[in-house]
Amino acid sequence: MSGPIRVLLADDEHLIRGAVAALLSYEDDLRVVAQAASGAEALAMARAHRPDVAVLDLQMPGGVDGVAVAAELRTVLPDCRTMIVTSHGRPGHLKRALAAGVRGFVPKTVSAQRLAVIIRSVHAGGRYVDPELAADAISAGDSPLTAREAEVLELAADGAPIGDVARRASLSPGTVRNYLSSATAKLSADNRHTAVRIARERGWL
Amino acid sequence: MSGPIRVLLADDEHLIRGAVAALLSYEDDLRVVAQAASGAEALAMARAHRPDVAVLDLQMPGGVDGVAVAAELRTVLPDCRTMIVTSHGRPGHLKRALAAGVRGFVPKTVSAQRLAVIIRSVHAGGRYVDPELAADAISAGDSPLTAREAEVLELAADGAPIGDVARRASLSPGTVRNYLSSATAKLSADNRHTAVRIARERGWL
DNA sequence: CGAAACCGATGACAGATGTCACTGCTGGGA
DNA sequence: TCCCAGCAGTGACATCTGTCATCGGTTTCG
Numbered sequence: 001m002s003g004p005i006r007v008l009l010a011d012d013e014h015l016i017r018g019a020v021a022a023l024l025s026y027e028d029d030l031r032v033v034a035q036a037a038s039g040a041e042a043l044a045m046a047r048a049h050r051p052d053v054a055v056l057d058l059q060m061p062g063g064v065d066g067v068a069v070a071a072e073l074r075t076v077l078p079d080c081r082t083m084i085v086t087s088h089g090r091p092g093h094l095k096r097a098l099a100a101g102v103r104g105f106v107p108k109t110v111s112a113q114r115l116a117v118i119i120r121s122v123h124a125g126g127r128y129v130d131p132e133l134a135a136d137a138i139s140a141g142d143s144p145l146t147a148r149e150a151e152v153l154e155l156a157a158d159g160a161p162i163g164d165v166a167r168r169a170s171l172s173p174g175t176v177r178n179y180l181s182s183a184t185a186k187l188s189a190d191n192r193h194t195a196v197r198i199a200r201e202r203g204w205l
Numbered sequence: 206m207s208g209p210i211r212v213l214l215a216d217d218e219h220l221i222r223g224a225v226a227a228l229l230s231y232e233d234d235l236r237v238v239a240q241a242a243s244g245a246e247a248l249a250m251a252r253a254h255r256p257d258v259a260v261l262d263l264q265m266p267g268g269v270d271g272v273a274v275a276a277e278l279r280t281v282l283p284d285c286r287t288m289i290v291t292s293h294g295r296p297g298h299l300k301r302a303l304a305a306g307v308r309g310f311v312p313k314t315v316s317a318q319r320l321a322v323i324i325r326s327v328h329a330g331g332r333y334v335d336p337e338l339a340a341d342a343i344s345a346g347d348s349p350l351t352a353r354e355a356e357v358l359e360l361a362a363d364g365a366p367i368g369d370v371a372r373r374a375s376l377s378p379g380t381v382r383n384y385l386s387s388a389t390a391k392l393s394a395d396n397r398h399t400a401v402r403i404a405r406e407r408g409w410l
Numbered sequence: 411c412g413a414a415a416c417c418g419a420t421g422a423c424a425g426a427t428g429t430c431a432c433t434g435c436t437g438g439g440a
Numbered sequence: 441t442c443c444c445a446g447c448a449g450t451g452a453c454a455t456c457t458g459t460c461a462t463c464g465g466t467t468t469c470g
Contacts, residue, residue, distance in 0.1 A: 013292060013313035015320060019224030022317075037314075087218060087292070108218035109242075112227075115220060146446060159398030162427070175448050181428055191428075191456090193364030193398045351416065367457070380418050386458055396426090396458075 004031040005123045008051035010042035010069065011085070012060045016108075020055075023112035030116060039064025043072055051080055053123050055115075058086035058093060067093070071100040081122045085115070091137040092203015094129065104128045143204035149183040152176055154205055157196045209236040210328045213256035215247035215274065216290070217265045221313075225260075228317035235321060244269025251282055258328050260320075263291035263298060272298070276305040286327045290320070296342035297408020299334065309333045348409035354388040357381055359410055362401045 007024065009032050011017040021032045034049040036042035039060050046054060046069075054073060056066035070082040083104030084097050094105050104122040106115065107130055118128045143150065155165045162180070166173040180192045189195035199205045212229065214237050216222040226237045239254040241247035244265050251259060251274075259278060261271035275287040288309030289302050299310050309327040311320065312335055323333045348355065361370045367385070371378040385397045394400035404410045 014316050015225060015290070015313045016221045018317050019228045020220060022228050023224045085220070108220045111219045112223050148447065159394075159396060159402055161395055164395075172449055174450060177427070177429090178449085179447090181430090184428080189364075190366050190369075191364060197364055353417065376417095377419055379420060382457070382459085383419085384417095386460090389458075 004029050005053060005119065006031055006033045006049070006051045007119065008032075008034045008036070008042065008046055008049065008054040008080075010036040010039070010045075010054065010060065010066070011057040012037050013057075020112065020115070024116060024119075027116045030119060038062045039066070039069045042069045043076070046073055046077055046080065050077060053119055054080055054082045055119065056082060056084055058084050058088070058097075067096050067100045067102065070097065070102045074101040081125075083118070083122050083128075089130065089133040089136070090201070090203040091133070091140040092143075092205070094133055094137045095203065098129075105133060106130050107133065137203075140202045140204075143199075143202070144186045145183055145199070145204060149179050149186070150199070150205065152179040153183050153192065153196055153199060156180060156192050157200075157205065159193065209234050210258060210324065211236055211238045211254070211256045212324065213237075213239045213241070213247065213251055213254065213259040213285075215241040215244070215250075215259065215265065215271070216262035217242050218262075225317065225320070229321060229324075232321045235324060243267045244271070244274045247274045248277055248281070251278055251285065255282060256285055258324055259285055259287045260324065261287060261289055263289050263293070263302075272301050272305045272307065275302065275307045279306040286330075288323070288327050288333075294335065294338040294341070295406070295408035296338070296345040297348075297410070299338055299342045300408065303334075310338060311335050312338065342408075345407045345409075348404075348407070349391045350388055350404070350409060354384050354391075355404070355410065357384040358388050358397065358401055358404060361385060361397050362405075362410065364398065 007030055009017055009021055014037065017035055021035060024030045024032055033051055034045040036045045039062055042056060056069050058066040060066065066084045073080050073082055082102050084102050085106055085108055086093065087108045089107050097105050104118055104127065106118060106128065121128055145153065152165065152169055155168050162173050162176050166176045169176060184192055184195040187195045187198045189198055212235055214222055214226055219242065222240055226240060229235045229237055238256055239250040241250045245267055247261060261274050263271040265271060271289045278285050278287055287307050289307050290311055290313055291298065292313045294312050302310050309323055309332065311323060311333065326333055350358065357370065357374055360373050367378050367381050371381045374381060389397055389400040392400045392403045394403055
């Protein structure tokens with residue numbers, strides 16, 4: 001009753017994008033109608049080709065990552081289902097993705113056949129989250145950090161001294177120290193640097 | 206006068222590995238004779254199938270990365286040319302790779318067609334290094350860090366306090382501080398944490 | 411041999427950092 | 441309404457860190 005599923009593929013790695021496109025083309029009911037190498041390009045392509053499903057790499061150059069694209073697509077093309085494919089499956093990414101309306105979240109370790117199956121499932125209105133990533137996300141739990149704590153920790157992530165962080169956050173150095181101290185305590189880390197690492201691992205940053 | 210080029214493909218991401226294998230199979234003179242999802246598996250496969258060219262992902266699970274595989278292959282299968290494919294092209298990786306006898310170093314942003322061309326070139330005895338990565342490596346230059354400085358910086362990379370680092374390095378805390386201080390100065394960083402970041406970026410860690 | 415570089419360590423010092431207590435202010439929620 | 445959590449700040453204190461000078465030992469190179 002309907003034509004093939006129209007797929008948008010976004011991945012900055014040409015080798016992978018092209019190769020996946022080739023493999024998916026073996027499936028009669030899937031058609032890759034557009035490809036993109038960055039988040040911005042993905043949005044432009046989506047507007048132009050109006051795909052049924054957008055398969056997005058999580059990390060792409062240019063600041064606009066897969067989740068951002070998904071969030072934008074939800075308003076621009078509400079009928080387009082989105083899914084994320086990624087190499088590094090941090091729990092927090094999964095949460096962000098689901099919050100952005102993403103319906104599929106899979107690691108790149110899956111085979112192309114499985115990917116095709118999942119694309120069909122997502123297109124049909126289903127959801128799919130890699131079981132292992134889901135387990136990680138559940139065990140990681142919710143972030144205990146308040147908004148400001150996370151914000152300040154983010155600004156301190158590059159290892160800059162507190163003075164710099166305070167200036168960038170437009171806060172008093174003392175306040176910054178307090179936030180970093182409480183964040184460090186909540187993550188039971190030795191100092192803010194390990195706190196950053198832990199928060200990153202948990203996907204809370 | 207000779208058969209197709211026998212290729213070993215090693216990448217932990219099944220999606221990519223399978224897809225690249227499929228694309229390379231379009232080339233009449235290339236044949237993917239073995240695939241591996243880890244460094245150890247790659248070595249086993251290489252021993253069993255004796256490929257002409259090994260295409261290795263830089264980062265693979267299990268401690269044995271692409272460069273380690275290449276180094277091992279040089280003694281086990283001296284006739285097998287090796288090349289590295291990677292997503293993150295840090296200058297230092299390139300150096301390590303070349304030192305390990307790798308003859309090709311390309312980012313995953315290349316197309317499959319180009320990869321095929323490069324495989325042929327490497328098999329014919331040529332070398333190929335991505336121009337952009339080469340430029341980065343040259344501009345990054347050699348590491349100014351001494352062996353101990355790099356070692357201590359590595360141990361301090363997780364943000365652990367100096368006492369821990371000293372214990373793990375079996376050094377006096379004072380000595381650790383001195384090494385970290387000189388390393389920080391050489392990298393003109395604010396503190397050891399940013400020094401770690403800079404060294405990582407340059408591939409000196 | 412002498413010089414230079416690296417390794418390992420100590421001591422001293424200033425400044426950065428982590429921790430705690432305490433003060434206001436604000437916006438919910440019971 | 442009161443109470444609590446979060447936000448923003450100050451002050452004080454102990455500790456950690458970064459920096460410097462200095463020492464003795466070793467390798468290596470000219």
